[in-house]
Amino acid sequence: MIQNIDQSSLFPIINPKSIAFFGASNRFTSMGTNQLSSLEALGFEGNVYPIHPKEKRVLGLEAYQSVQDLPEIPDLAVMVLPSGIVPPVMEECGRKGIKHAIVVSGGFNEVGGEGVELEKKLIAVAEQYGICFLGPNCLGVVNPHHKFNMTFLPFEGRAGFIGLASQSGSLITQMFGYLDRFGLGFSSGISVGNEANVDIVDCMEYLAVCPHTKVIALYIESIRRGRAFIELARSIVPSKPIVAFYAGGSEAGKQASFSHTGAMAGPDSLYDGVFRQCSIIRADSITELFDFCWVLGSCIRPQDNRVIVQTHSGGPGAAAADACSRNGLELPQFSENTLEKLATLVPHTGSVNNPVDLTFSKNPMDYFADIPDALLEETAANGLLIYILTPGQIIRRTMESMEIPPDQIPKLTEKLFNDQADSLAALTQNHQKPIIGFTFQSHKNMFIQKLIEHGLPVFPSPERAARAMSALVIYNQTLNDH
Amino acid sequence: MIQNIDQSSLFPIINPKSIAFFGASNRFTSMGTNQLSSLEALGFEGNVYPIHPKEKRVLGLEAYQSVQDLPEIPDLAVMVLPSGIVPPVMEECGRKGIKHAIVVSGGFNEVGGEGVELEKKLIAVAEQYGICFLGPNCLGVVNPHHKFNMTFLPFEGRAGFIGLASQSGSLITQMFGYLDRFGLGFSSGISVGNEANVDIVDCMEYLAVCPHTKVIALYIESIRRGRAFIELARSIVPSKPIVAFYAGGSEAGKQASFSHTGAMAGPDSLYDGVFRQCSIIRADSITELFDFCWVLGSCIRPQDNRVIVQTHSGGPGAAAADACSRNGLELPQFSENTLEKLATLVPHTGSVNNPVDLTFSKNPMDYFADIPDALLEETAANGLLIYILTPGQIIRRTMESMEIPPDQIPKLTEKLFNDQADSLAALTQNHQKPIIGFTFQSHKNMFIQKLIEHGLPVFPSPERAARAMSALVIYNQTLNDH
Numbered sequence: 001m002i003q004n005i006d007q008s009s010l011f012p013i014i015n016p017k018s019i020a021f022f023g024a025s026n027r028f029t030s031m032g033t034n035q036l037s038s039l040e041a042l043g044f045e046g047n048v049y050p051i052h053p054k055e056k057r058v059l060g061l062e063a064y065q066s067v068q069d070l071p072e073i074p075d076l077a078v079m080v081l082p083s084g085i086v087p088p089v090m091e092e093c094g095r096k097g098i099k100h101a102i103v104v105s106g107g108f109n110e111v112g113g114e115g116v117e118l119e120k121k122l123i124a125v126a127e128q129y130g131i132c133f134l135g136p137n138c139l140g141v142v143n144p145h146h147k148f149n150m151t152f153l154p155f156e157g158r159a160g161f162i163g164l165a166s167q168s169g170s171l172i173t174q175m176f177g178y179l180d181r182f183g184l185g186f187s188s189g190i191s192v193g194n195e196a197n198v199d200i201v202d203c204m205e206y207l208a209v210c211p212h213t214k215v216i217a218l219y220i221e222s223i224r225r226g227r228a229f230i231e232l233a234r235s236i237v238p239s240k241p242i243v244a245f246y247a248g249g250s251e252a253g254k255q256a257s258f259s260h261t262g263a264m265a266g267p268d269s270l271y272d273g274v275f276r277q278c279s280i281i282r283a284d285s286i287t288e289l290f291d292f293c294w295v296l297g298s299c300i301r302p303q304d305n306r307v308i309v310q311t312h313s314g315g316p317g318a319a320a321a322d323a324c325s326r327n328g329l330e331l332p333q334f335s336e337n338t339l340e341k342l343a344t345l346v347p348h349t350g351s352v353n354n355p356v357d358l359t360f361s362k363n364p365m366d367y368f369a370d371i372p373d374a375l376l377e378e379t380a381a382n383g384l385l386i387y388i389l390t391p392g393q394i395i396r397r398t399m400e401s402m403e404i405p406p407d408q409i410p411k412l413t414e415k416l417f418n419d420q421a422d423s424l425a426a427l428t429q430n431h432q433k434p435i436i437g438f439t440f441q442s443h444k445n446m447f448i449q450k451l452i453e454h455g456l457p458v459f460p461s462p463e464r465a466a467r468a469m470s471a472l473v474i475y476n477q478t479l480n481d482h
Numbered sequence: 483m484i485q486n487i488d489q490s491s492l493f494p495i496i497n498p499k500s501i502a503f504f505g506a507s508n509r510f511t512s513m514g515t516n517q518l519s520s521l522e523a524l525g526f527e528g529n530v531y532p533i534h535p536k537e538k539r540v541l542g543l544e545a546y547q548s549v550q551d552l553p554e555i556p557d558l559a560v561m562v563l564p565s566g567i568v569p570p571v572m573e574e575c576g577r578k579g580i581k582h583a584i585v586v587s588g589g590f591n592e593v594g595g596e597g598v599e600l601e602k603k604l605i606a607v608a609e610q611y612g613i614c615f616l617g618p619n620c621l622g623v624v625n626p627h628h629k630f631n632m633t634f635l636p637f638e639g640r641a642g643f644i645g646l647a648s649q650s651g652s653l654i655t656q657m658f659g660y661l662d663r664f665g666l667g668f669s670s671g672i673s674v675g676n677e678a679n680v681d682i683v684d685c686m687e688y689l690a691v692c693p694h695t696k697v698i699a700l701y702i703e704s705i706r707r708g709r710a711f712i713e714l715a716r717s718i719v720p721s722k723p724i725v726a727f728y729a730g731g732s733e734a735g736k737q738a739s740f741s742h743t744g745a746m747a748g749p750d751s752l753y754d755g756v757f758r759q760c761s762i763i764r765a766d767s768i769t770e771l772f773d774f775c776w777v778l779g780s781c782i783r784p785q786d787n788r789v790i791v792q793t794h795s796g797g798p799g800a801a802a803a804d805a806c807s808r809n810g811l812e813l814p815q816f817s818e819n820t821l822e823k824l825a826t827l828v829p830h831t832g833s834v835n836n837p838v839d840l841t842f843s844k845n846p847m848d849y850f851a852d853i854p855d856a857l858l859e860e861t862a863a864n865g866l867l868i869y870i871l872t873p874g875q876i877i878r879r880t881m882e883s884m885e886i887p888p889d890q891i892p893k894l895t896e897k898l899f900n901d902q903a904d905s906l907a908a909l910t911q912n913h914q915k916p917i918i919g920f921t922f923q924s925h926k927n928m929f930i931q932k933l934i935e936h937g938l939p940v941f942p943s944p945e946r947a948a949r950a951m952s953a954l955v956i957y958n959q960t961l962n963d964h
Contacts (some may be wrong), residue, residue: 027883028876028879028880028882028883033877034876037879065802083831106831106841107830107831110831110833111830111831123653137831152878153873153875154873154876156874156875166797167797168795168796168797168798168800169796169797169800170641170795170796170797170871172796174795174798174871174922174923175922176921177922177924178922178923179826181924184930189946212745219797221800228811231583244803247797247800247801247803247804248800248804249804249808250803250804250806250807250808251807252803252804252806252807252811252812252836253800253803253804253807254802254838255803255813255835256791256796256799256800256803256804256835256837257800283942285801285805285944285945286797286798286801286922286943286945287942287943287945290831292805301841309738309922312650313650313651313653313656314650314651314652314738315648315651315652315701315729315768316650316652316653316656317655317738318650318703318729318730318734318735319740319767319768321729321734321735321737321738321740322729322730322734323730323734323767324732324734325733325734325735326731328733329734330734331734331737348593349565349589349592349593349619350590351592353737353738354734354737355531355738357738359588366709372743382611389656391635391636393635393638394516394635394636394828395508397510397516397519398510398511400510401508401509401510430903439658440657440659440660440768441656441659441660442659442660442663460769461767461768461769462767462768463767463768463769474588480890
């Protein structure tokens with residue numbers, strides 16, 4: 001395994017300093033134009049050279065008739081071209097001395113027939129000139145830490161810690177906004193397409209040493225190099241968790257994968273075995289893939305599977321307890337010591353069993369301070385799931401009835417939320433145990449945003465929170481086994 | 483079974499014309515005050531009489547020292563009082579002639595000990611005076627069609643078609659905003675609490691004949707009257723679907739339920755059997771409870787389990803296909819007739835298998851018109867799952883490059899979205915087959931809002947869309963079996 005990111009043959013594909021771009025014009029109905037425009041919109045700081053047979057300028061950039069005319073040898077060539085002309089263009093790039101490429105164009109192996117021949121031709125040309133390339137039939141690369149968005153869609157997100165290698169480009173580009181809503185982002189997202197040259201194993205190798213990547217996510221429809229995949233994953237997992245979603249496990253999933261990238265998927269049990277062998281955590285859905293990444297990249301690991309559920313609402317608490325049980329988590333009873341502390345904090349209509357149900361706590365401020373403090377102190381458990389509900393209107397009404405001037409209420413509310421998030425974040429650090437929130441409120445809610453900003457994941461349902469906690473437990477178990 | 487809603491003993495509890503309210507003051511730190519304030523905020527049109535020992539006015543309403551002083555016999559008494567004084571207050575109400583009550587107060591069976599005695603006393607008093615009551619330990623009732631929100635939280639939602647009977651009050655109040663984000667709402671939500679008198683079976687009977695209720699949702703921690711439950715559910719299901727979530731199935735869920743409402747939960751398999759016996763559709767999570775209600779209340783039923791997935795993004799399509807397969811749905815191949823039609827609509831880089839993957843369609847407008855039209859015409863399938871992605875920025879850029887004046891772009895975009903949603907909604911009607919959307923975009927997205935307004939459910943993941951489609955298939959199968 002390589003030790004540094006710049007040893008990876010992928011480095012110039014993900015961190016280029018200069019790019020030759022084939023396939024953009026000034027018409028926004030073309031995919032290439034949108035792709036170049038996305039690159040510019042994120043403020044890429046390197047040199048960009050559009051190659052165009054006729055236009056003098058493309059999207060405001062000086063255009064060149066041929067790659068041979070460029071004033072330097074670019075790090076990277078990007079092609080969004082009709083499939084037939086991709087091999088000759090690759091050859092031109094080779095003659096110029098370009099050593100890295102992204103082939104976005106589709107119409108190769110995945111369409112069968114002539115496409116298969118065309119892909120062989122492309123591989124041969126690249127081999128001849130020693131070109132390392134991503135694709136074809138991919139959506140490109142995003143590396144927000146490098147202000148590099150070489151995908152079709154504008155980057156509506158933030159830089160983050162999830163390194164995704166994906167056999168679906170959409171699951172990179174179409175996750176920009178999705179992740180952003182949870183305060184998350186990609187360290188890098190790599191769409192591998194047909195994997196004619198660079199494959200998912202190469203991407204894992206890169207992401208393993210990428211300093212921005214805290215957790216590796218994989219979207220898989222089929223693994224082409226099984227042995228290399230397992231060996232590499234095994235060597236990565238002790239220092240960086242890997243989460244995978246596999247789409248080809250059912251008959252329909254297998255068919256869909258074949259149409260998509262021309263790869264043959266294998267039976268579900270086979271992939272289950274592969275993931276187990278190398279301690280990759282398997283996600284059951286796309287949603288879960290990113291849920292697991294969230295907690296693995298931001299939470300302290302629980303020492304075992306014993307957790308506490310804290311709620312002030314019986315139903316959400318019971319649903320969380322049920323989901324914990326179904327996902328291998330245990331809810332222990334509390335020690336005398338903890339019970340004594342809770343006695344002063346929990347009203348008699350509440351419950352000091354696990355889940356702890358505060359109903360109405362005597363002092364609402366306890367909910368994010370003294371109560372979780374007592375629960376995290378409990379030695380019988382090593383993690384906390386906490387139900388989040390911020391009744392904004394009730395806070396406002398209460399402040400109004402305290403005769404706080406209306407114009408001061410928003411600022412005071414924000415301070416209140418910030419203090420409570422601060423308090424909870426400090427507790428997870430002090431006790432070195434994870435806290436995972438769950439809610440049915442919108443993630444636009446200010447308090448939830450504050451919690452997320454403080455590094456505390458909050459999931460939109462008790463079940464997702466419980467599943468995420470179990471992923472943390474599984475990863476910790478893996479590390480203990482090593 | 484009753485035939486009309488006003489034959490239900492619950493009618494005055496859910497549709498009162500006048501209310502005596504115990505437990506509100508002018509202090510917003512008290513739960514009762516918030517509850518009365520919520521009632522007022524939704525604009526309840528009947529008479530409201532706060533009863534208060536000292537205050538002359540409560541929240542601007544004339545207050546009365548005793549229920550005996552009221553100028554009329556109210557339909558309903560609501561009590562948010564310390565548990566000890568609930569039985570004597572109930573007795574006073576009985577003497578006044580009040581026949582219906584909601585007891586919000588906790589501190590009864592669910593806390594054990596003296597609470598158990600207190601609940602017996604409450605039941606005896608109610609029996610003596612012939613009072614039908616909800617609770618104790620409940621959060622009340624919401625009936626937005628009657629502008630009646632007798633719960634603790636402000637009603638931040640809309641009137642809808644989901645009739646929920648719940649052993650958790652939180653799962654009513656805390657779902658107001660959640661449902662609203664999907665364009666959904668309650669017809670009525672009834673928190674049954676400890677079910678000392680009115681129980682979940684009574685609520686089902688009411689909801690079965692409630693004209694606003696298209697689908698009945700149940701949150702269950704335990705069923706007290708098993709036989710009555712099964713018999714009633716069996717008689718309801720042929721005309722109205724019932725969806726249930728059961729929280730007591732695991733060991734931790736059972737413990738949590740016991741602490742919550744003092745009821746003994748049964749093993750998971752028992753409840754599975756009960757639901758099967760009366761063709762109640764079981765939801766595996768709270769999220770799914772409402773997902774299933776959404777499609778059952780708004781979609782045309784598919785004639786069988788054969789569906790088509792339409793996408794322009796391989797990964798989301800493959801994930802949807804995989805999820806369909808795992809949930810009992812089949813993805814058939816297309817007839818020659820359909821293939822011919824698709825040949826003119828799908829580019830050569832796409833796939834005319836199932837999932838249909840448009841990659842880039844030749845004309846983006848086809849995506850919501852000619853393509854789904856051809857797919858719904860296909861006799862080998864009876865439902866359509868469609869991936870939704872609206873690249874807002876690209877639409878704007880394209881319009882800009884067409885030299886459309888910037889100030890006209892928002893209006894034109896809205897018209898475009900509206901027309902496309904219209905087109906899709908017309909197709910589901912014309913072909914009498916359901917269309918379910920899935921997306922990773924925010925539900926705040928204007929196009930998604932338009933689809934929802936047109937009665938087309940859009941789910942935040944392919945897996946949830948597939949599960950929802952399977953719920954439709956299961957319900958249709960039930961009807962065919964009858």
